[in-house]
Amino acid sequence: MAFKTDIEIARAAQKKPIQEIGAKLGIPTEALLPYGHDKAKVGQEFITSLKDRPDGKLILVTAINPTPAGEGKTTTTVGLGDGLNRIGKKAAVCIREASLGPNFGMKGGAAGGGYAQVVPMEDMNLHFTGDFHAITSAHNLLSAMIDNHIYWGNSLGIDERRVTWRRVMDMNDRALRDVVVSLGGVANGFPRQTGFDITVASEVMAILCLASDLADLERRLGDMIVAYTRDKAPIYCRDLKADGAMTVLLKDAMQPNLVQTLENNPAFVHGGPFANIAHGCNSVIATRTALKLADYVVTEAGFGADLGAEKFMNIKCRKAGLAPAAVVIVATVRAMKMNGGVAKADLGAENVAAVKAGCANLGRHIENVAGFGVPVVVGINHFAGDTEAEIAAVKDYVAALGSEAILCRHWAEGGAGIEELARRVAELADGGGAAFKTLYPDEMGLMEKIETIATRIYRAGSVTADAGVRAQLKAWEEAGYGHLPVCMAKTQYSFSTDPNLRGAPEGHVIPVREVRLSAGAGFVVAICGEIMTMPGLPRVPASETIRLNAAGLIEGLF
Template identity: 55%
Template sequence: MSKILSDIEIARMARLKPIQEIAQSMGLKEEALEVFGKYKAKLSYEIIEELKTKKDGKLILVTSINPTPAGEGKSTVTVGLGDALKQLGKNVVIALREPSLGPVMGIKGGACGGGYAQVVPMEDINLHFTGDLHAISAANNTLASLIDNHIQQGNRLKIDTRKILWKRAIDINDRALRHVVIGLGGKTNGIPREEHFEITAASEMMAIFCLADDLADLKKRISRTVIAYNIHNEPVTVKDLGVEGALTVLLRDAIKPNLVQTLEHTPAIVHGGPFANIAHGCNSIIATKTALKLADYVVTEAGFGADLGAEKFLDIKCQIGGILPNAVAIVATIRALKMHGGVELKDLHINNPKAVRKGFANLRKHVETIKQYQLPFVISLNHFVGDFKEEIEEFIRLCEYENMPFAITKVWEKGGQGGIELADQLLSVIHEAEEERTSYQPLYSLSDSIEVKLEKICKKVYGASCVELSINAKKQLKEIEEAGWGNFPVCIAKTQYSLSDDPSKLGRPEGFTISIRELKPSVGAGFVVAYAGQMLTMPGLPKYPAALNMDVNENGQIKGLF
């Protein structure tokens, strides 16, 4: 039996093309690039502006069912689908988020795909890449420092230190920083107060970065960001502090999208990295819009299940950015179906077609969700080596019985060739939708009230029977509406493991209540964050984090990264 190679071993064996050749295949000249070594580059402001007059290509969104803790290979399917479309002779670009060190060093691992469907150089992308996440962290924490310095130096804006909204951020899971006290040690060390860190991928600065249209819009969004309330309970903004220029300076290079390639040399734009369980879970608007100008087909992904990433992509990113998706691929796996069918994680390796049948209810709900947006879809069963024939046959029987288009996808094992069936199916449903003149419709209108938006998401997407706001959330809702932010879309922070706000309720729970404990206006980003259940903005590391398996030898070669 041949050895199964790890992701990093496969990536290291690849023969990458110089990034200039990848750009040339997209019709870009070398002057459009700002090169980072041989295989990475940023796209210049000039080329992004030049491309704005070009016609958009078609956009395919990849989402999934509620995942197991290890994830279901959504990024792998995204990459493999892009490679498959290229093999079919299509002009295609892949658009992905940048990985956060939190999952890389934690439990999920990297976000470059896997097996023979990867974006490369995977070590660089999974670690420091072109420094974008560091720049976002720096901008975030510079603002935090400037707020505390303003208070120390006389507090001209009369900021109420009990009502500072802006939090510090770090790009790693560190539960010890969730609640801290700063300013200790005497008068010269600042004003003592409580502080809260969040992971960079969940920060408002990341959301602002990913929802900005260009550098000018980035500065505008930073400027209007509400950082605190003063002693009269009036909002204080970055513009009031007068530092929007300095913060934009820190992001002026990061805002340029990054260009890399897949193992099969398909162009990939990897830019921005908000989490989908806490934040809005999509790569930058600049990256997606640029990709749509460069290709006839763009394949992108949104984090976690359709209840989180896809809903936020379709209701937040598409409405804010004026983006029109054409089709959706819904990724499922046998192991996730079995988990939703009541099988414990330790027993997912055991053949169990009955659990597949029971867990299918979770997939069925996500299909119903995508149908509400009037978008065509194809289910992608991401095939794993340990899947049993009987389980796959049960999955096929259920899809055929319910007349759901599907494809068995083997991109981890076969690269683009393993995604041809999925690519063909998606091209077919896109064509049918055009013939029937059906097109995307958001779940709610921006003119709906915040309460109506919450009701529509929780009932139509999650399947909840009702939404319950805490006393604090009701008070915050009134303040948000009085401030004129009621027309913002809603970004619900919720567990990724369940359709409900309780991670233990797997499958397709019914008759449950979604509890909203807090509402926070992210004015710079342009949405209202609703915190459901016990969702935290700073994750913790597991008992045995992935970092324990990582090392580097004397030649600089990394092992244990996946």
């Protein structure tokens, strides 16, 4: 039997006008700013009017560590939203926007898959409503104003060797990681070394996703540190008077985007911070808006639970006053086998022993998430080759830990294939069993926060950091930044900093090689191991097969 591709399924969707989708949540037509017939932004005035309404229940979808076998976190998020609506619940989905870089590279889009997708898939995975372009423009406006200030006399005394603000673009382009700007003589300014990051790694992206409104957005933008003087005094964005113009560029991007699932249920798609260098969750304003309008809101956090869920709890929930009522951890039989030592080429053969061996990774995530005081259920994202014995092995393992694993067939069957999980999640969310707590208090020292995450979430034996890193953290504490949460930047593929170390390692060393202050976003980034903020394209990028067909339809997106 030939399966339809994601884009073929999305293209055949029977979409409803976006006004009808808004009406499901009680959003009046005049509060929607349409982008065509099937997507719209929700107006800020309407969002403000909701502030006194009670919140619905927040459900987080996270996952085991990613493997080449695939997990399907976004697919499960979308499917669960459809499943909740299918069993009679008023539910909305909240996910991140897709970045063009991974889309044309290797990872693909971010709209779900199979019969659990958000549409219009092509628009979402390309320019969408222009939010990422606005963030790119606002970020690079600040870059231009920094160099312009230096050119016209440098009255702030910026040390050109200590300009920390790099440029960004929404594309994978390794050639731009390290560049020299202002070559060509006096008229072009003072040459200096800098580089580009991908747009999703911009602090502006993180700020947009954590800001509560435009005033908060402008304040946070102003708080960003962009350079230092020769005396190492910080230069802020507001010192360059860039915060106002940047806010103007971000005015429309700040408003959440409303679209729909294949089953015509509401989905908010807004923001997309890098899950390594930032917190990897959709925007606070979209999540809060959804919570005011729906009884259940299903959202996700980037990568595995050791990165995404930890940052969702310790950064997003802490900063926004949110508390999840239940958590779903997505796992696949295929990924369990890979964690159990099976090569990708051999995943088709039944191997119950490997499944059992690989379940240690899942078990570690269950323990970690439960440690935040929230009820946990496992969603087994079904693949056609999974055998009954393999599925039973995962269910038995999870049951032995006091939790439950439920088989989900949403990829092939849509909301109908995930009703069992939907009922269980609603039961957990309504049961009042959540007693959410963060991992560490605000007043804990920055290095201690790093060590707490490393030992309690990653199960590391120790954390190493040279004297310069420790001195920098102390200096930030003395400058009033000690209360900030920590954003750990490490590989998503392992609990350790070695991407090839699967399973549930213990006693390893977490090396902190650099720390960065994201003063506007409101967190300190600890860079552990090798982390790339400007990815490159693979040997055979997806862009080679993306094209318009003879009928003018897009082919090759996934």
